[in-house]
Amino acid sequence: MKTSTVSRTRPLLATLAATLLALPAAVQAAEPGELLSAAPYRAAWVPSKASQAYLLSYRTPDHHNRLAQGTGLLYLPAGTAPAGGWPVVSWAHGTQGIADHCAPSRSGPTHAERDGRFLDAFLAQGYAVVAADYQGLGSPGDHAYLHVRTAARNSIDMVKASHRFLGGRLSPRWVSVGYSQGGAAALSAGHQAAAYSGPGLQYKGSFTAGTPTAVEITALVMRPDSRSANPGALNAYHAYLLDGLLQVAPQIDRVLSPQGRARIALARQHCLTDLAAQLEGASTGEMFSAPLTSVPGIWTLLHDYLGVPRHGFTQPLMLAHGTRDQDVPYLTTLLYAAGLALRGEPVAFRQYPVDHRATLDAATADGVAFVKARLADARFDEAAEATGLEKLLDAAR
Template identity: 40%
Template sequence: MVGTCLAAPSAFADDAAGAPGDVVEVAPLPSALWIPGAADAQRITYWSIGPDGDPALSTGAMYVPPGEAPDGGWPVVAWAHGTSGLADHCAPSLVGPGLPERDYPYLGRWLEQGYAIVSTDYVGLGTPGVMPYLDGKVEAHSVVDSVKAARAVDESLSNKWVVVGQSQGGGAAVITGRYATEYGGKSLDYRGAVGTGVPANIELALLPLGPGVPPTAIPAGLTSYLFYILAGLRSAHPEIGLDAYLTPLGAQYVDAAEQLCVHEMHEAAEGVIVGDLFSKPLNEIPNFYPLLVDYMGVPTSGYDRPLFIGQGLTDIDVPAPSAFSLVAALTANGEPVTFKTYPTDHSGTLIESQADTIPFVRDLFAG
């Protein structure tokens, strides 16, 4: 595998923009951040597309299984990670996943199947700008372009690939599934997507928010996700003037969302009353709902490859009705979706679903 630096990290912001998937830098990944069983691991910096449609930098990591690659190269699983935070120091390729005790064994099982793993941090996380949290099209570009970049770094990787994701990454995986063929072009052979704990129709939950709504505290996890959504939205769409709709307390928490990683954000959000954050109803923002749908809506049509969605019935981070409504719309539109539920919570679904997703992915590559 190539380990040559193609550009200095300090030069990122000044580099001439490249095409999506062009590699800027390759560096060895510290061994503490390796997926168990990996034969090699690298951190990559590459060009992708930002929320304004212009070139933007993303980082990520790539892991290769042991042994000799099969004919055609190692099939690729692109991993879309869950919420880790918005600040650069929260990037998984720098500090590892938010839940290493869960994610490393999970990813190790994919590696054991003979897949190379490519994991994007997403545009803005570890690179200039604020990560546009839950901006599905930006996440999809980040995922697709990470596969392009990884194949440019290591010729042992196949052009055949799937995307797998959980939570924020579950939504990213599903939306990537909608755009993967378009964004990947002829150089990649996209086969399908797996999303667990998929946040869908979340934009509907934002519409009623305003002074006193809701009037009581909600689970801290959901509140912290809201802070990340507002921070990402404020950065990606400065034209809406979001700060004018926030109280000083609200602005304080949205500012904090740009700096705190997920566990610290959850702690800070404990007991916060969301209705105290707003000075005006968010639905007074002009064209707010269409903007939200474009920013974070999960498409319900246009999928050209199979899609697996897994949902925990006791999930309180992404409650089951979110997935039920998405799958109902996909099914009504005749989309190629497989849906499974699990009698467990958010993280439990990721783990339990592998009994179904490993054979699902195996069939995708065999097809």
Template identity: 40%
Template structure:
């Protein structure tokens, strides 16, 4: 696909120049074409974004797969522990970040995590335990094109391909890896667990997954939304997540004509969400009544449940490696019933899932769970 690669890279360069975001996208045909995981560029991470305790850190751009199945650019950063790597290289934690926004300038590899005071100590602890941290921004976040927020297969491709690209940039990184994520990233980690072996063949050795604050069965929450439903304002964070989902779905599936389900107010708010990081999106959503956003029910989408489940649904079976789900009982960002229901369904289906619950909210569960997640992951790397 050399013609496609040159054309896409030219378009990328034009968008990057117009946006003012400083990252280089050289001609990918000089590397390995557009195969998933092919490294496009690598450069030292911007000042202030390096994790404490990281011996080396770079921002990488690489090829992955978009919602339409075509090659798509993604970016991210990797961090190596201090000291000499063990035989075979540093084992890998593929970090799946939580919601940071949809605009390119919200990408963690460009600006850091949305909650650095929470996420940086968490990631530094993994470095201190001898793991390289490999962190995808996900397709379309920090690179041209829409970010298909919560698209499970795109997130899985982004994460698997980030491991490949990081290994190409840093030979000290092992092919043995596990995925760990929180919130949006908790869902991405569980989605990756479902596809990791398939997408990682033949060169990667996937071991297992950790997901906290996992947004499960959101398709069931979205289906009742429509004119007048709900009739009162919800917490601004929940409302802004709906705008992000609608924007992601609109970009990933233009054939659904999502705009036709929205009022003029709704279209404006979803348009705004595409250009906002989380803090600004929450402020914009303050006091907005979701029932005023819709001109007709989302359930009127043809085969609505199947469409939404295919886009963002997390599988109840098909996992071939151990996975850990941590859920806070007082979490209002990602309420407990979804993750608990998913874990129950996995257990009923004989899947290798470990569930831990915490008397804590969204962020407190994330930090508290690490004392359980680290020995769980250490066990994944025992033996060969």
């Protein structure tokens, strides 16, 4: 008797189904923002106004655009979620280091009290806060420091994963907020939001403080004759950056000195505070046997790795900066904001008589007011903001 095609096929389908069920979830349906795990989180550095905290693991790209694992923290405000859910603030943190133990979810923020005050200001407004560690920082793989596009996507995917965890308790309305390293990430997250976040999320604007917008020019001092004694933090930033650049362009190794390689190896082990203390007074030139600018194609590489968007924003931005900032020079960000305004981008700029570290505290009130306005769909007065920028440029001349 003949066996029907259907009869022969059933065992095959059953075997195939069993095999698929046995495969890891990543093989079946890996996609950016996919939630891998969520667990309650407790630590001394959790913001005081967070009623609940969770550690999330999720899918997100690395700096080679390969889907990888990332981690981050989710903080919820007090009370029950309102109708439509809590609006979401996606927080992009400043420089921590590049080793896994430097991730905020593992060892806390570099300046935990300051960052806690800042996030508390948003939690007090009834906003949920999501805080990506950045891929490779506390998760498998290497963290590419200041690889702006990747950190931005890590932040957006953290928003997606949080929605998959809490569903309707979170509103689709969200903003990106960042400081220093995270300022560039938050800018880029806002720029990529429309194309990358997918359907269902409603991006409303970005607020950034102490934002590096012209790091590419650092290449000009990365040469053997740059022998000035530097602050330790600047030397740490340079070592972290060179480690990241080596990951995408190994040929950079040929312009490094033995001391430069040793300093990068040290950077791979120590978080910012410790590394800065060890490198206080060292020079940039000690790291090089030839100028970084002698590497073929270096400017294209730096622009692709570090470049922040200069046009094409779909929602308003506010950049805040300290006039005494020596880590990220004030004029570079003022000129960046002015360039955006000249191109018709919706940008506001605020300045304060403080240094880099104090900018976040100084800018908190303006940041909260801006975020409240964006989430309420308030009118953004581009003309008034452009006039304000013109006055600041005149004052800086």
